[in-house]
Amino acid sequence: MKDFKKKTLCYLVKGIKKKDFTSEEITNFFIENSKNGKKLNTFITTNFEKALDEAKNFDKNKNYEGLLSGIPIAVKDLFCTKDVKTTAGSKMLNNFIPTYESTVTSNLWKEGAFLLGKLNCDEFAMGSSNETSFFGNVINPYGDKIIPGGSSGGSASALAANLTPATIGTDTGGSIRQPASFTGTVGLKPTYGRCSRWGIVAFASSLDQAGPMTQNVEDCALLLEAMSSYDSKDSTSANIKVDQYTKNLTDNIKGLKVGIPREYRVENMPDAIDVLWKKGVDFLKDAGAIIKDVNLPHTKYALPSYYIVAPAEASSNLARYDGVKYGHRAKGNNLNEMYENTRSEGFGDEVKRRILIGTYVLSSGYYDAYYIKAQKVRQLIKNDFDKAFKDVDAVLTPSTPNSAFKVGDKKDDPISMYLNDVFTVPVNLAGLPAISIPAGHDKNNLPLGLQLIGKAFDEQTILNLSLAIEKRASFKRQITEWWK
Amino acid sequence: MSIDKDTVKHISKLARISLDEKNVDSLSKNLSSIIEFIEKLNELNTDKIIPLTSIIDASLTSRKDEAKNENIRDKILKNSPDKNAEFFVVPKVIE
Numbered sequence: 001m002k003d004f005k006k007k008t009l010c011y012l013v014k015g016i017k018k019k020d021f022t023s024e025e026i027t028n029f030f031i032e033n034s035k036n037g038k039k040l041n042t043f044i045t046t047n048f049e050k051a052l053d054e055a056k057n058f059d060k061n062k063n064y065e066g067l068l069s070g071i072p073i074a075v076k077d078l079f080c081t082k083d084v085k086t087t088a089g090s091k092m093l094n095n096f097i098p099t100y101e102s103t104v105t106s107n108l109w110k111e112g113a114f115l116l117g118k119l120n121c122d123e124f125a126m127g128s129s130n131e132t133s134f135f136g137n138v139i140n141p142y143g144d145k146i147i148p149g150g151s152s153g154g155s156a157s158a159l160a161a162n163l164t165p166a167t168i169g170t171d172t173g174g175s176i177r178q179p180a181s182f183t184g185t186v187g188l189k190p191t192y193g194r195c196s197r198w199g200i201v202a203f204a205s206s207l208d209q210a211g212p213m214t215q216n217v218e219d220c221a222l223l224l225e226a227m228s229s230y231d232s233k234d235s236t237s238a239n240i241k242v243d244q245y246t247k248n249l250t251d252n253i254k255g256l257k258v259g260i261p262r263e264y265r266v267e268n269m270p271d272a273i274d275v276l277w278k279k280g281v282d283f284l285k286d287a288g289a290i291i292k293d294v295n296l297p298h299t300k301y302a303l304p305s306y307y308i309v310a311p312a313e314a315s316s317n318l319a320r321y322d323g324v325k326y327g328h329r330a331k332g333n334n335l336n337e338m339y340e341n342t343r344s345e346g347f348g349d350e351v352k353r354r355i356l357i358g359t360y361v362l363s364s365g366y367y368d369a370y371y372i373k374a375q376k377v378r379q380l381i382k383n384d385f386d387k388a389f390k391d392v393d394a395v396l397t398p399s400t401p402n403s404a405f406k407v408g409d410k411k412d413d414p415i416s417m418y419l420n421d422v423f424t425v426p427v428n429l430a431g432l433p434a435i436s437i438p439a440g441h442d443k444n445n446l447p448l449g450l451q452l453i454g455k456a457f458d459e460q461t462i463l464n465l466s467l468a469i470e471k472r473a474s475f476k477r478q479i480t481e482w483w484k
Numbered sequence: 485m486s487i488d489k490d491t492v493k494h495i496s497k498l499a500r501i502s503l504d505e506k507n508v509d510s511l512s513k514n515l516s517s518i519i520e521f522i523e524k525l526n527e528l529n530t531d532k533i534i535p536l537t538s539i540i541d542a543s544l545t546s547r548k549d550e551a552k553n554e555n556i557r558d559k560i561l562k563n564s565p566d567k568n569a570e571f572f573v574v575p576k577v578i579e
């Protein structure tokens with residue numbers, strides 16, 4: 001069998017077009033690797049047989065017109081896939097088979113890719129360590145006791161372990177960028193409205209956004225281009241032309257201004273993170289960028305405001321799980337008892353916590369004190385960024401305040417778990433695009449990422465800056481395939 | 485503000501999630517620590533700030549009001565935990 005380990009998505013796309021190898025050969029490799037990667041617990045549902053049929057079909061009828069012709073891709077199990085079980089990592093949807101396809105996955109299939117399987121994630125995308133999934137913890141390829149981050153932890157792990165050539169996740173408060181940072185991969189959260197939310201299991205609708213997770217920056221540009229589109233079925237989808245991210249990708253960033261916000265230097269941040277951040281500044285200077293200090297004074301209020309807005313929206317969105325139309329149903333002597341038992345059995349602890357917080361902050365007498373207050377603070381956070389972006393083209397920060405931690409370490413302390421997202425959450429509140437790129441390792445040999453935040457709908461600039469960093473960081477994932 | 489056990493019971497009723505006594509106890513602790521965390525916002529004076537309602541500038545677009553018949557009743561019903569030929573079935577509501 002041909003070995004496609006560590007091969008990039010772009011390499012595979014080009015190789016298929018040049019007839020260096022077939023789609024079937026690639027698909028066989030990733031199926032075999034996935035079968036050998038069971039210890040990582042990345043897949044909830046596999047689609048291997050159908051994928052192989054698709055690959056053979058492609059090789060027979062060769063059509064190279066798509067951006068992803070002949071490529072098998074596994075996706076986070078939050079995207080509805082027609083006729084393939086979609087669980088959102090929850091017992092509630094353990095038997096749910098969508099009758100429709102999400103817009104983002106349809107876009108991938110239109111570009112010639114096909115589904116390899118559905119990847120594990122935190123339940124309803126609520127978590128930062130992939131420990132809240134009904135289908136068990138996902139393990140980081142960096143070590144058998146290490147969490148991969150969350151909520152797109154299955155996606156990040158599968159990608160880092162070469163079980164899929166690329167993948168897509170969703171990011172409500174950091175759920176693409178944090179696991180990318182914890183697994184030494186690239187993850188981008190697009191501008192709110194860049195990708196359609198139609199057919200994605202909803203968590204917090206004003207924050208949710210789908211995005212690419214890839215081996216490198218070039219792959220990220222390609223996958224972003226393939227998945228982005230205007231969609232009349234999502235009223236918040238933006239009718240703005242999708243850039244040709246791949247064609248315009250360049251590491252010539254001379255003269256671009258990059259801001260460094262001092263507010264991202266938080267208490268108890270390990271030295272390794274600070275060192276990495278300084279290294280990032282040096283890389284950008286070396287590439288000709290101009291570094292400037294910027295102020296984002298309301299940064300420390302982002303996380304508290306997020307933990308009002310996100311649970312509030314979640315409590316409304318998850319009201320649909322009532323045991324009537326689809327999903328889990330429990331017994332009850334009357335309608336209310338049936339609802340209450342269904343939701344008690346179907347949801348896990350973290351989801352319940354967030355629904356209850358959301359219900360509380362929206363309940364009569366508290367709405368102004370919490371929800372309206374949070375939306376005001378959200379406006380202040382957005383104003384901070386608006387002001388900063390008058391002076392700079394992008395902002396450079398660390399992706400996370402720490403590297404990946406051990407399974408069980410933060411599970412019983414919601415606040416310390418939430419603090420993982422302190423650098424990623426402000427971006428969602430302001431609706432901006434941001435990317436995490438791997439740039440180094442800490443003393444425990446765990447990967448660390450840098451985050452670049454861009455202006456709305458200017459994904460190109462952060463991709464270009466990332467390419468300049470990537471070329472200078474020469475990051476290599478230090479993984480042995482211990483799970484085989 | 486801390487969330488006492490009665491409040492936990494009240495909001496779980498509103499959220500239609502049944503809880504046993506043991507859960508009420510631990511949730512009261514957990515939720516209190518989360519509420520304490522989010523109350524950091526009270527440090528900020530926001531009297532003159534207009535709350536953000538949308539992060540996208542674009543206004544909502546309208547489309548033609550066209551009827552579509554995709555004939556998907558059976559497909560939709562397939563996912564229902566309890567149904568008859570045409571309807572979702574729930575426990576009896578009216579005696």
